[in-house]
Every structure is written in C-alpha cells, then in structure tokens.
Amino acid sequence: MPKLTDTQTIVLSRAATRPGNLAMPLPEGLHGAAAQKAVTAMITRGWLEEVEANLRRGEPMWRETGDGHGTTLVVTEAGLQAIGIEPVVASTMTNLRNAKLELVTGPKDAPEASPSPATPKPVAIRAGTKQAEIIGLIQRPEGASIAEIVEATGWLAHSARGLISGGLKKKLNLPITSEKVKGRGTVYKIEAA
Incomplete structure (x- = not known):
C-alpha cells in the first residue's frame, strides 16, 4: 500500500463512503493553494479523477470550466485500493459509478435528458x-453457489439469496445471472461488462 499523507487519507476515506x-x-x-496542491498530487497518482459535475443533482463543484459547466472530483479504483479497499470491491464501485453516470447522462451521442428522480443513488461498498x-x-x-456463499459467510441460505436478490440485483443494480450447475446447484455470477 502506498504511503499516504493524513490529508490524502481523509479525502480518500470520506469519498469512499459517499x-x-x-x-x-x-x-x-483545506482550500486555496493547499487544496490545489493536494488534489493535483492525487490526480497525478491516479487516485482522483476530475469529472463533469451534475449540478442538477447538487454535486459540489471543484472548479468551473468557463463554459457554464463545472467539474467535481471522484475517487478512482486506484484511490480506493490506496486506502485498502479490496480490488474486487473497488472495481465494482467504479463500474457502478460509470453505469450510473451513463444512466444519468445517457450515451455520449444521445440528446441530453433530465435525470429521473427515481434514479437510485450509488451506494458505497465497504471493504471487509x-x-x-x-x-x-x-x-x-x-461464480459461487449458495452452498459456497453459506460456507464463506456463515449465513443461512435464505439470507444469502436475499442479499443477492434484494441488495445486489435490485439495490445496487448489479448484472447477476444464475444457472443450475450439476453437482453445485444454483451458481450466481456477475457478468463482465
């Protein structure tokens, strides 16, 4: 794990929960030249990324771009890994953020549409x-069967199925598929994007 300053740790840790x-x-x-220096260092290391702020959703701005738009800062997969969030979780969070961005903004060549108030907010997934x-x-x-999940977590089978169905499929909108595999039972997988 890279050596982080206190400021970098605070910025990345807070962002991971938002x-x-x-x-x-x-x-x-943290403002002015000190903020600029800290943010520039984290962008250079690939821990932060500057993205267009969605002002309609009230996202706070980092800076104005001069054309009536602004940018905000988000933590990258590398930034999450720098604070110890597991790579699997970090890539899932990054994929979720990218999927939500495309869902809200639409494809790049599509006309701009107003974001739906029913669009769920992305949820941070804590490591461990x-x-x-x-x-x-x-x-x-x-993938993993229910029996393998039960063995790894110590949960009952209905609790594992409930998390997959309600928490991962519905709440996090993950592309999970299931299929019956002889000798393993129902096997769940997250389809690669």
Missing part, C-alpha cells in the same frame, strides 16, 4: 463486509 465516491467537499480547512465478500465470490469466473 454516493458516487465524490471527493467533494474537501475537508474543512459480508456483502463485499459475496461480491468477490460471485465475480470469480466460476
């Missing part, structure tokens, strides 16, 4: 949780 992994607003007291562990299991190429 919807869409937004790094804004920066910690209190049972949810993160299950996501890691079903992201494997061979």
